Amino acid sequence: MKRRIFIDSFGALLPEGIAGPSGTRPWDAGQAGPHDVRRDQVLEKPYVNFGKLMLPDKLAFCAAAAALSRYAIADGQTAAVTLGIPAGSLSTDLRFMESVRAGFPGPAVFSATLPSSAIADIAIYFGLKGPNRVVAGNAASGLTALELAVSLLETGKAACALSLSVNAVEAADAAGPLLGPAADRLCRAYAFLLTTMPQPGGLGTEMEASFAAGDNGAAHACDELYFTDLVRLLTAQKSGRVVAASCDVAATLSLLKGP
Amino acid sequence: METLIDALKSQIVTALKLSDVKPQDIDPDAPLVGGGLGLDSIDTLELLVLLEKEYGVTIPDVNVGKQVFASVRALADYIQHNRSKG
Amino acid sequence: MTAPSHKAVVLEEGGVLCGLGSLEETVTDLFDGASAIVPGPCFGVPAAYAPFKDPSWRGLATAAETLAPCIDTSGLDKNTTAFIFCAAKGDISGLEKFCESGTPPEAFLPLLSSQADYAEKLLCVPACRTIVISDACASGATGVEIGREMLVSGRASSVVLFGFDGISRFVATGFHALSALSPAGARPFDAGRDGLTMGDGAGIALLTFREPFADDIVVAGAGSSNDANHRTGPSRTGDGLFRAARAALSDAGMQPCDIGSVKCHGTATNYNDAMEAKAIAGLFGDEIPPCFSVKGALGHTSGAGSLLEICVAAECLRRRLVPPTAGFSLLGVDEPVPVSASCQQLRKNSMLCLSAGFGGINAAVVLREAQ
Numbered sequence: 001m002k003r004r005i006f007i008d009s010f011g012a013l014l015p016e017g018i019a020g021p022s023g024t025r026p027w028d029a030g031q032a033g034p035h036d037v038r039r040d041q042v043l044e045k046p047y048v049n050f051g052k053l054m055l056p057d058k059l060a061f062c063a064a065a066a067a068l069s070r071y072a073i074a075d076g077q078t079a080a081v082t083l084g085i086p087a088g089s090l091s092t093d094l095r096f097m098e099s100v101r102a103g104f105p106g107p108a109v110f111s112a113t114l115p116s117s118a119i120a121d122i123a124i125y126f127g128l129k130g131p132n133r134v135v136a137g138n139a140a141s142g143l144t145a146l147e148l149a150v151s152l153l154e155t156g157k158a159a160c161a162l163s164l165s166v167n168a169v170e171a172a173d174a175a176g177p178l179l180g181p182a183a184d185r186l187c188r189a190y191a192f193l194l195t196t197m198p199q200p201g202g203l204g205t206e207m208e209a210s211f212a213a214g215d216n217g218a219a220h221a222c223d224e225l226y227f228t229d230l231v232r233l234l235t236a237q238k239s240g241r242v243v244a245a246s247c248d249v250a251a252t253l254s255l256l257k258g259p
Numbered sequence: 260m261e262t263l264i265d266a267l268k269s270q271i272v273t274a275l276k277l278s279d280v281k282p283q284d285i286d287p288d289a290p291l292v293g294g295g296l297g298l299d300s301i302d303t304l305e306l307l308v309l310l311e312k313e314y315g316v317t318i319p320d321v322n323v324g325k326q327v328f329a330s331v332r333a334l335a336d337y338i339q340h341n342r343s344k345g
Numbered sequence: 346m347t348a349p350s351h352k353a354v355v356l357e358e359g360g361v362l363c364g365l366g367s368l369e370e371t372v373t374d375l376f377d378g379a380s381a382i383v384p385g386p387c388f389g390v391p392a393a394y395a396p397f398k399d400p401s402w403r404g405l406a407t408a409a410e411t412l413a414p415c416i417d418t419s420g421l422d423k424n425t426t427a428f429i430f431c432a433a434k435g436d437i438s439g440l441e442k443f444c445e446s447g448t449p450p451e452a453f454l455p456l457l458s459s460q461a462d463y464a465e466k467l468l469c470v471p472a473c474r475t476i477v478i479s480d481a482c483a484s485g486a487t488g489v490e491i492g493r494e495m496l497v498s499g500r501a502s503s504v505v506l507f508g509f510d511g512i513s514r515f516v517a518t519g520f521h522a523l524s525a526l527s528p529a530g531a532r533p534f535d536a537g538r539d540g541l542t543m544g545d546g547a548g549i550a551l552l553t554f555r556e557p558f559a560d561d562i563v564v565a566g567a568g569s570s571n572d573a574n575h576r577t578g579p580s581r582t583g584d585g586l587f588r589a590a591r592a593a594l595s596d597a598g599m600q601p602c603d604i605g606s607v608k609c610h611g612t613a614t615n616y617n618d619a620m621e622a623k624a625i626a627g628l629f630g631d632e633i634p635p636c637f638s639v640k641g642a643l644g645h646t647s648g649a650g651s652l653l654e655i656c657v658a659a660e661c662l663r664r665r666l667v668p669p670t671a672g673f674s675l676l677g678v679d680e681p682v683p684v685s686a687s688c689q690q691l692r693k694n695s696m697l698c699l700s701a702g703f704g705g706i707n708a709a710v711v712l713r714e715a716q
Contacts, residue, residue: 105521
């Protein structure tokens with residue numbers, strides 16, 4: 001008997017503002033976009049490590065906070081976190097190299113020079129102690145992270161999963177030549193809370209997801225195309241279908257507003 | 260000494276990126292490590308970098324470290340006795 | 346509930362490159378108590394390290410080309426083969442060169458996706474899916490877990506895993522800034538342990554899903570968890586690693602008493618080994634099987650390491666031997682963990698492989714000889 005999977009909450013840091021179940025809040029004057037996000041916009045109370053977060057980790061954390069600020073995870077031990085992060089920790093790697101050049105290699109920066117470092121503070125703050133999957137591949141990494149989250153729920157390895165997709169390249173970064181011509185330079189982050197046990201007060205949007213090996217000849221899609229659609233459907237709380245294809249993975253996500 | 264303590268408070272907030280802490284709110288006699296600031300072991304390492312960078316001071320071992328990080332005042336005291344710059 | 350399948354996830358072939366050489370060389374030398382750790386400095390940092398036996402392997406291309414013959418890709422179905430690249434940082438020589446000279450890298454970008462594509466081509470893997478997993482030092486084990494899931498669910502008919510992590514100035518400088526390195530060399534679980542030792546590592550493995558033969562090595566189960574405790578350090582109670590191990594055993598349909606030996610993470614840092622001992626004691630109670638760590642011989646080979654260590658563990662399982670733990674002499678943890686000091690017979694034909702990484706990530710894999 002296949003387990004039914006629901007999206008019970010979501011959060012996103014987008015060029016236009018912070019999205020969540022209660023709508024999208026535009027950025028304040030003076031905030032250019034997701035990289036300018038402030039702690040008080042996603043968390044009511046201070047979090048000691050917030051200021052220490054490097055850009056990719058901060059975006060991931062804030063998207064998670066937007067999704068979980070009004071959503072209580074029933075059992076942290078069965079709560080997984082998956083993350084898709086195409087640029088990996090490149091942004092942070094360059095900051096570490098700067099600290100080395102300055103003669104004082106930074107311990108905190110170095111500890112964040114891993115694609116998986118974005119998970120650390122999310123797990124700590126929200127008490128998410130289940131399995132992790134970090135995909136640092138091509139531009140469909142977020143989609144793969146979502147697929148892996150679905151797999152964790154279907155196999156019973158987790159009861160709920162926070163699936164994140166982060167694109168973090170600082171506009172002023174010298175990273176240009178390191179990213180490749182097709183690189184997406186916009187800062188964005190998404191978080192989707194998937195569960196097999198929807199809660200009262202949660203979105204309760206049932207999701208039927210199918211993933212398959214992609215068509216090697218398919219146009220190279222990126223997370224942006226379908227996550228925008230997904231957020232739009234979830235914000236409007238409408239049923240619908242989101243289809244994504246890249247050369248690695250094809251996905252069809254059917255959303256049924258309910259129960 | 261008080262000037263040094265004030266300077267240290269600001270430098271600690273900046274170096275450790277304690278975004279929700281105002282320097283003036285740090286109690287100079289409260290424990291620095293293991294106290295209300297919620298510093299972890301990586302923060303302790305960052306404090307060592309700060310000491311070397313701003314004051315040319317190093318801490319020879321863990322035991323000295325425990326005394327030095329007992330409070331901002333203890334830190335200031337250590338710096339005054341050992342500084343080679345700043 | 347459908348009838349249980351007689352099929353299993355079979356570890357068909359594997360290969361490694363590390364300080365002691367190839368898989369065959371490494372295992373033979375491990376049984377002899379050898380170590381590839383040499384004195385520092387390493388990129389200017391005063392710490393011992395374990396470089397590749399052949400220095401040319403530190404380039405991703407050479408490592409991939411050298412490991413390619415370890416698996417037979419000729420019979421793999423292009424439409425149902427997945428390629429999983431596992432690395433914490435991979436080969437960042439291009440990043441370092443760019444920062445020094447401003448010259449963009451040539452063969453591949455520092456991004457793991459670019460390295461994965463490059464390796465896939467060099468390995469001649471006919472894959473329809475390429476997945477890049479970077480779960481810190483648990484990358485390889487997580488890759489194996491994902492590969493197992495894909496095979497059991499039918500999303501792939503074969504999975505090729507490749508891992509690569511090379512020592513670099515970047516990593517050496519960083520670990521030194523964290524005061525994580527042992528000056529003289531890693532001593533896992535030893536009373537005098539004082540930090541980890543960096544090691545070069547690469548590994549390759551082919552997994553399929555079929556009815557196994559009697560002497561096949563099977564990936565019987567896998568599980569993972571997060572400590573949710575500290576940015577880099579593990580939970581002091583060992584709770585996360587304990588839960589990952591229990592999940593792996595449950596996935597395998599096995600009990601702790603079925604395990605012949607534990608391939609530990611055993612980094613030789615004060616906290617890891619103390620935590621790991623608690624997790625192991627909690628799991629096995631009074632009947633702890635022989636435990637070993639290879640990091641006193643091969644160093645800590647990072648994300649690729651958890652793949653290469655699984656390959657090494659599989660080979661030890663095949664030979665029914667538990668290797669000694671190089672660098673260990675006097676137990677330095679609170680729990681009575683029987684850390685192997687010499688080569689010994691493996692009494693049960695299964696191994697529990699543990700790994701943990703920065704960010705509280707834990708991953709466990711159970712290997713078993715098919716009956």
